[in-house]
Structures are given as structure tokens and as C-alpha cells.
Amino acid sequence: MRLQVLVILFLQGVLAEPPSKISGYLGHNITLPSGVDPSWILTRIEWSVFSNTTWIATYYNGKINTDRLSQYKGRLSLDKTSGDLTIHNLNTKDAREYTVNLINNGNQSIRKIELTVKQRLQKPTIRSIPIVSTREGCWMQVHCSTPDKGVTFHWEVNPPSVLTYSRSKQDGNVPLLVAFLSTSQNPVNFTCTCSTETQNASTVFTSKCDVDIPTSHVRERTAALFLGGLVTSALIILVYVFREKISDVLKTLRGKLCPSAK
Incomplete structure (x- = not known):
């Protein structure tokens, strides 16, 4: 009997698919999909971590238990129908491999999910620097900055008829914009967007040229x-x-x- 159990465990390990990869963001929620067959009526659900199969959330005999491990206490939600597990308020320690074991009337499914936790891009900061003002309008610099590394900058100006001149860095980024605002124009919106391959974050700055001569x-x-x-x-x-x-x-x-x- 013991040999039979070992053989079954071995076959499960051999037949298991490579881990699915999923990403979440610090402080946000993420749902790990179990990949269950929609026709299954689950009788047992076991979510675990570590190589020693430490359970963190289970469903058995009609009861859900999501307080098995102190690190996840109060941060897990388990759907007994789909088998999906939601982790709330993600932190860096949540980045690891998860295993879900599903049982349906003797049928069994095992799936592994590798979770990556990322820092969401912060909204950039826009700072304006007046250059010179005349009765016709104002010349000003608009500078965009962010503490995040490896981002690219993109400007949008509304209305687009505003005269602008951009200055780029050696890497092609354009954090600095020089603009002329006419005294006859309505307020102008400057939108700076910081981007990576997977994320965008934007900030809008509104300015108007007011040449006030008493x-x-x-x-x-x-x-x-x-x-x-x-x-x-x-x-x-x-x-x-x-x-x-x-x-x-x-x-x-x-x-x-x-x-x-x-």
C-alpha cells in the first residue's frame, strides 16, 4: 500500500505541468486561478507552499480554513466552487510558488503557480520654472521626474497648438519641455506619462500665463x-x-x- 502511494505521488510529480506564471502589485490583491474543470464539483481543495506542502488554505467537509499559516492570516479568500485563491494586500514575501490540489469524486488535479510581486509605478512629479514673461505671453520650462528607474517619458499638451520644444536626455527620454503660453489662451494641460514595458503612470499639470501689470x-x-x-x-x-x-x-x-x- 505504501509503495502504491509513493508511485501515485511520483506519477503526479512527473505528470504535473510546469508552473503557470502570474504577477501582482504590492499592496493590491491577486487571484490565483486553480484551473479547475468547470464540470467538477469540488469535494476537497488544498493550497500549499514550500517543498514540504505547508497548507495555507483548505476546503474539506464543507469547511473553509484560510488561517493555517500566520504569514497569510486574515489575507486569504478561497472560492469553494472554483478553487481560486485570492491574496489580499500583497507583500514581497508572497512572491513564491503555490500548489493547488483539487479533488472531485476520486478525480485529482494538481497545478503550480509562480507568483511575482512587483512595485507599481509611482505617479511622476511635474515642476514648472518660469523663464520670461512679456505682454504677449510667457516662456516656461516644465520638468517631469520620478523615483522609478528604467522608465521612458512622454508628453501630451492640450491644446496641441501650444508652441513647445522638448529636450531629451542621452537615452532618448524627454523629461523637460519648454513651452510658450499666450496671454490670450485658456489654461493649458501638460500630461507627463512614465512607462515601462508593462506599466504606465501619468500626472496632469495645468498652467496659464497671467501677465499682471498694475x-x-x-x-x-x-x-x-x-x-x-x-x-x-x-x-x-x-x-x-x-x-x-x-x-x-x-x-x-x-x-x-x-x-x-x-
Whole structure:
């Protein structure tokens, strides 16, 4: 009898399929599918980890037990119909190989699943730096950054008619954008997206060019220009009217300063 059990276990190990691979994200939930035949009515479910088959969730005699191992206590949900196991609030220690053993009226199915736990991309940070402002508009830099490594940057500007110029790094990434915002434009949305092969994370930054010159300053500047124009005009008129006298005065002064010139 013992030899028969060993043979069955050996055959199960030989006939078992390679582990299926699945990925989840830190702090999120993940469901490990049992791969059960939909026609089966499960009488026993056993989810286990480690090479010594340490049970973490079981269903037997109509009862579900998901508090078998302290590491998973309060974080597991077992579906007795499908055999699927959900792990809540993933952490890095959950990344390992899981084995599910399903029994249906003498029929047995064994499946292994390799779980990888990843860090989800953080939303990038956008920082704006004013360059110069005129009455027509504003030149500004918009810089995108993220603590995540190995990401690429992509910009979207709405409305797309906004004049922009991008500066890329040596690796081709474009974290910096130079833009001109007209004073007549509505607020402009700058969207920076950080990407990897499997993930994207975006942040939207809204800006508007407000060139605020106080009305009192405008009046003072206008008054100064008007007064300067009056003074200049008066000087021109005086020079024209008294040009002969001014010429005589200049000759007298030249004669006194330079007697040899007589």
C-alpha cells in the first residue's frame, strides 16, 4: 500500500505541468486561478507552499480554513466552487510558488503557480520654472521626474497648438519641455506619462500665463512718456525760434575760448 502511494505521488510529480506564471502589485490583491474543470464539483481543495506542502488554505467537509499559516492570516479568500485563491494586500514575501490540489469524486488535479510581486509605478512629479514673461505671453520650462528607474517619458499638451520644444536626455527620454503660453489662451494641460514595458503612470499639470501689470503703473508710464514728449517738443521749438541768438552766443564763446580762431 505504501509503495502504491509513493508511485501515485511520483506519477503526479512527473505528470504535473510546469508552473503557470502570474504577477501582482504590492499592496493590491491577486487571484490565483486553480484551473479547475468547470464540470467538477469540488469535494476537497488544498493550497500549499514550500517543498514540504505547508497548507495555507483548505476546503474539506464543507469547511473553509484560510488561517493555517500566520504569514497569510486574515489575507486569504478561497472560492469553494472554483478553487481560486485570492491574496489580499500583497507583500514581497508572497512572491513564491503555490500548489493547488483539487479533488472531485476520486478525480485529482494538481497545478503550480509562480507568483511575482512587483512595485507599481509611482505617479511622476511635474515642476514648472518660469523663464520670461512679456505682454504677449510667457516662456516656461516644465520638468517631469520620478523615483522609478528604467522608465521612458512622454508628453501630451492640450491644446496641441501650444508652441513647445522638448529636450531629451542621452537615452532618448524627454523629461523637460519648454513651452510658450499666450496671454490670450485658456489654461493649458501638460500630461507627463512614465512607462515601462508593462506599466504606465501619468500626472496632469495645468498652467496659464497671467501677465499682471498694475493699472497705476500703466498710468504712470503713460504720463511719463507724454511729459517727455512735451519737453522734447518744447526744446525743439525753442532752438528753432532762438537759433540766431544761440548761434551768436556760440560764436562769442568760441572766440573767447580760442582767440586764435578769430
